[in-house]
Amino acid sequence: MPLFGMFIDPLYMIMLIPGLLLAGWASLKVKSTFAKYSRVPSSRGLSGAETARRILRHNGIFDVHVEETRGMLSDHYDPRSKVVRLSPDVYRQPSVAAMAVAAHEVGHAIQHAKGYAPLALRSAAVPLAQLGSYAPWIIMIGGFLLHMLELVYVGVALFTVTVVFQLITLPVEFNASSRAKDQLAQMGLVSRADASGVSSVLSAAAMTYVAAAVSAVLTLLYYLIRLGLIGGNRDE
């Protein structure tokens, strides 16, 4: 957002370019890793859908459905309707990548069933975070145009909420992946080679969340420094 002349502000460049580069790299990495392990057949010949259903049953979860959804890497668990939605590649293919993603999404369903607190916190914060993608910027720009510093602070406070949301996402995602790996190993659904492929796919996916969080924290720090709220100098 062009609030402080971001194109000529070296601090903006120094603080935000690394986050953007990291996010870009993580996004390429997750796509290439997923593509690589999509071509590696799972040793048990299980598709993502079968993997998901077996893990759910094994955990005594019978009220969560597994459905196919459109798009690539659009896989998610919807806690409101209790549905694990898997993209066509994951749903149908008997690949190591499909197993990894399916087991991860079921990891969220297990979190939900067990009342894992960070997931509940994240679900509760979703509406705020959605509001947070535009509202903070509009309020901040409004504050600058109207010369109302209080309004700028409100914008920063709202943006802080979205950053906190990104940070809550991290333990939720790491925990879902570690549950996925445990379940696959415990149930004997993966060979040793499968398990290492599963780890690669899940680590690559985790990096995208880390990159988003790093980027968000750096953006927040930038505005706090430029507003003189931290660091002590309010240079223009």
Ligand SMILES: [Zn+2]
């Ligand atoms: Zn996840």
